[in-house]
Amino acid sequence: MVGHVEYCLDNVDSTTRRRLDGIDGVTVTEERCLQRCGDCHSESFLVVDGELRTAETHAALLAALREDE
Amino acid sequence: MNVLFVSIDSLTRYFLDVYPGRDVEFDVETENLDRFAERATVFDTHYAGSLPCMPARREWLTGTQEFLWRPWGPIEPFDDPLPRLAREDGVLTQLITDHFHYFQHGSHGYYEDFNGFEFVRGHEYDAWQTAPRDPPEAVYQQITNVSADDPHGTGYLNRSQYARNVADKEPSDETEFFAPQVFSKTADWLRRNQDWDEWFCYVDSFDVHEPFHVPEPYASMYTDEDPSDPDLVNWPFYGRVDEGQSELTEREIDFVRSQFAGKVTMVDRWFGRVLDALDETEAWDDTAVVVTSDHGHYLGEHGWIGKPGAPLYDVLARTPLFVWHPESPRRGERVDSLTSAVDLYATVLDLLDVDVTDTRHSRSLVPMLEDRSDGHRDWALYGYWGSSVNVTDGQYTYMHPCDESVDAYCHSTEMMSAYGWFTPREPRRDAESGAYLPYTDSPVWRYEAPSNSRHGSPLLFDVTDDPEQQRDLVGEDDETVREMQRLLRDALTALEAPERQFERLDLAPNSS
Numbered sequence: 001m002v003g004h005v006e007y008c009l010d011n012v013d014s015t016t017r018r019r020l021d022g023i024d025g026v027t028v029t030e031e032r033c034l035q036r037c038g039d040c041h042s043e044s045f046l047v048v049d050g051e052l053r054t055a056e057t058h059a060a061l062l063a064a065l066r067e068d069e
Numbered sequence: 070m071n072v073l074f075v076s077i078d079s080l081t082r083y084f085l086d087v088y089p090g091r092d093v094e095f096d097v098e099t100e101n102l103d104r105f106a107e108r109a110t111v112f113d114t115h116y117a118g119s120l121p122c123m124p125a126r127r128e129w130l131t132g133t134q135e136f137l138w139r140p141w142g143p144i145e146p147f148d149d150p151l152p153r154l155a156r157e158d159g160v161l162t163q164l165i166t167d168h169f170h171y172f173q174h175g176s177h178g179y180y181e182d183f184n185g186f187e188f189v190r191g192h193e194y195d196a197w198q199t200a201p202r203d204p205p206e207a208v209y210q211q212i213t214n215v216s217a218d219d220p221h222g223t224g225y226l227n228r229s230q231y232a233r234n235v236a237d238k239e240p241s242d243e244t245e246f247f248a249p250q251v252f253s254k255t256a257d258w259l260r261r262n263q264d265w266d267e268w269f270c271y272v273d274s275f276d277v278h279e280p281f282h283v284p285e286p287y288a289s290m291y292t293d294e295d296p297s298d299p300d301l302v303n304w305p306f307y308g309r310v311d312e313g314q315s316e317l318t319e320r321e322i323d324f325v326r327s328q329f330a331g332k333v334t335m336v337d338r339w340f341g342r343v344l345d346a347l348d349e350t351e352a353w354d355d356t357a358v359v360v361t362s363d364h365g366h367y368l369g370e371h372g373w374i375g376k377p378g379a380p381l382y383d384v385l386a387r388t389p390l391f392v393w394h395p396e397s398p399r400r401g402e403r404v405d406s407l408t409s410a411v412d413l414y415a416t417v418l419d420l421l422d423v424d425v426t427d428t429r430h431s432r433s434l435v436p437m438l439e440d441r442s443d444g445h446r447d448w449a450l451y452g453y454w455g456s457s458v459n460v461t462d463g464q465y466t467y468m469h470p471c472d473e474s475v476d477a478y479c480h481s482t483e484m485m486s487a488y489g490w491f492t493p494r495e496p497r498r499d500a501e502s503g504a505y506l507p508y509t510d511s512p513v514w515r516y517e518a519p520s521n522s523r524h525g526s527p528l529l530f531d532v533t534d535d536p537e538q539q540r541d542l543v544g545e546d547d548e549t550v551r552e553m554q555r556l557l558r559d560a561l562t563a564l565e566a567p568e569r570q571f572e573r574l575d576l577a578p579n580s581s
Contacts, residue, residue: 006313009521010488017519029313031378032453032488032521035306036217038224040489050314052217 002026002068006047008033011040016058020046023065070395071356072420073259074271074413075343076129077336078122078168078278081365082389084333087111090536091370091384094326095291098334101341105360106391110399110438114463115390116449117364118410121376122168123176124454125363125410126273130179132414132431137566138480138506140454144178145482147509149425151417152182152269158423161265163187165255166273167247169195175485175492183271187258189250191234192275194226204232210299212280214306214314228304231280243284243335248276252339256346263350269421272343277332279366279375280304287331294324303328307375315374322369329368357420358393359413371538380468380524381459382538386451394420397438407463408434409449429508430564448560454479455487457523458574460557466538467553468528475573476517480505487518507565520573529553 006029007020020028036052039045045054046061048068055061083091085099087106118128119136127135131148144150152162164171164180167189171180173196180186190197204220213228220229238245244253251274262268281303288296301324308315310322317325340360347353365385367373376385390408393400415431436442452458455477459468471477479487484500486493500516529550530538543550554576561570562578571578 004313006308008488009519010486014519027312029308030521031308032456033307034314035226037226037489038218038222041225041494047314050316 002048002065004029004049005065006031006034008036008040008045011045012058016062019062026065070420070422071267071352072269072417073343073347073356073358074129074269074417075255075340075358075360076273077340077360077362078273078275079364079366080277080333080336080362080389081329081368081384082362082387083384084330085389088113088389093330095330097291097330099337101337101344102360102391105340105344105358105393107401109358109360109391109393109401110397111403112390112392112408113403113405115361115388115408116410116461117386117388117451118449120364120381120385120451120453122170122363123179126171126179128411128431129413132411132429133508134411134430134450134564136452136454137450137458137561137564137570138454138478140479140485140487141176142481142485143176143483145511145513147506147511148178150178150182151414152271154418154423154425155269155421156182156184158421159267160421160423161262161268163258163262163268163270164273165251165258165270166275167192167251168273168275169193171273187254189247189254192231192247193278193280194228194230195234196230198230198233198236201233201236204229205236207297207299208232208235208282211297211302212282212304214302217306217314228280231282231304235282240284243287246284246335248274248332248336249339251276252336252342256342259343259346259350259352263352267421269417274336276336277329277366281325281328281332283328283331283335287335288328289331290327290334291330292324292327294327296328305374307377308373309377310369310372310374315377317369317374322374325374326368329366353393354395356393357395358391359417360389360391361410361413362388363410364388378456378521378523380457380528381451381453383466383532383536386459386466387532392416392434392438394435394438398441399438404437405463406437406443406445407447407449407461408445409451412445448556450557450560450564455518456521458557458561458570460553460560461532462553462556464531464533465549465553466530466532467550467557468524469554469557469574469576470522470524470526471520471573472575473520473522475520475569477520477573478505478515478567478569479518480513480515480567482511482513484514484516488521505567
């Protein structure tokens with residue numbers, strides 16, 4: 001069960017931003033910078049319950065989140 | 070007159086005895102800053118302007134309150150950088166720093182105008198040493214969450230870079246660390262450049278900035294912990310201390326605070342070498358000395374660590390400022406008047422007697438120092454680009470949130486990532502161009518990026534009665550809220566802030 005998702009503003013598009021903010025039952029934190037700049041620069045990522053998750057797209061990350069719920 | 074300008078990065082001012090107002094659990098030794106404060110004029114109500122690091126430096130070096138128009142970025146072609154104006158007036162200019170952001174892509178133009186610059190390599194993410202491939206384990210484990218920074222990764226801003234950079238430093242020899250290097254070089258420069266008629270020496274110490282990796286005796290000075298315990302981090306992630314990747318235990322917070330305090334003392338001891346050099350060279354009578362910081366650093370206050378997306382409480386925004394002016398009748402006094410970081414640009418030009426008709430958003434403090442004039446400014450604005458906008462009148466701090474559904478505009482002659490600190494991977498093909506800025510007729514790019522509010526509703530504090538900002542007065546003192554909103558509108562109108570700012574802040578310009 002996912003409790004907390006953090007994302008970098010520079011790493012998401014507006015669609016992902018809306019979808020993340022709409023997830024029920026999960027604390028979602030938007031940050032200007034999560035100090036994961038290397039990952040941010042090269043791929044899509046979220047920090048889920050303190051751990052880094054990366055994928056080629058945010059759609060894939062969101063799909064994985066839904067599977068965890 | 071000569072000018073020595075010293076920035077001590079991230080120097081949270083309540084750690085200094087000179088600036089009481091919030092308790093510190095240990096007595097942080099800062100005997101040299103204390104002795105300088107006794108001699109200088111101490112400004113009690115000084116505020117940052119544009120945050121964080123490089124935006125603050127563009128305020129100091131160009132007089133631009135930039136956060137209303139753009140984020141972290143380069144010197145613009147239409148700026149008049151302080152070192153250029155000074156050298157054109159016959160003043161020798163020198164930069165001494167270990168602040169690698171001056172040399173990082175996305176923020177050029179800051180060092181190039183100095184006659185000379187000294188760069189002490191290796192701090193934070195400075196792209197310097199590439200060996201050893203395996204970063205020294207003891208340092209590496211304390212500066213990073215090992216899941217975040219692959220020790221063999223080649224990505225940007227990997228913390229193992231710092232571990233490699235300091236691999237050859239002898240942990241028991243503080244002279245090899247950063248602040249000692251910066252201030253030793255400054256003292257040396259002062260001794261070796263006495264023959265010049267007039268100089269401007271700009272010293273930018275990255276310490277006290279994290280990582281809070283300090284040698285002995287400072288590492289053990291304010292803690293009973295073993296400072297080399299790999300379970301204790303000295304470079305925590307920014308954010309809430311009670312959740313997410315930035316979560317810290319009380320023990321971890323205590324340790325970080327102790328290492329920060331140790332670093333403050335280390336900086337102070339080596340800053341003392343600069344004061345000694347001024348004594349030895351008998352420079353005090355013809356040298357003005359400005360000592361300040363760009364911002365503070367949350368160390369658990371209000372539940373935050375670092376410089377995260379938090380409201381800009383005074384821990385971050387209210388900064389130290391000391392000015393020694395050899396001809397001021399206010400030497401050794403304190404000044405309550407409200408002052409702003411951006412004012413240091415005009416102040417230094419004034420001290421150097423460089424005649425400039427337009428100092429953009431900057432107002433010299435010299436009249437206050439020489440003539441005891443007060444009422445310097447009615448408001449000071451501060452903030453991060455694209456975020457909340459904050460205003461103070463010196464008694465109240467008012468933090469006004471933005472509407473995240475209204476994007477902010479980024480204005481620059483360069484295309485920059487609005488939030489990441491890189492040149493963007495792709496050009497902004499949606500950018501418009503035009504003469505959008507009120508202080509230049511130069512065309513710039515303009516493009517949108519998301520607004521990011523730090524708090525959902527306004528926050529108001531009376532920092533005279535409540536210096537720790539524990540009691541939000543919104544809902545209790547609505548008249549002051551309205552007055553501060555009016556002040557905010559006045560300030561934005563005076564600066565000719567973009568109309569989009571008023572839209573995203575849901576404020577009408579100049580309405581009563």
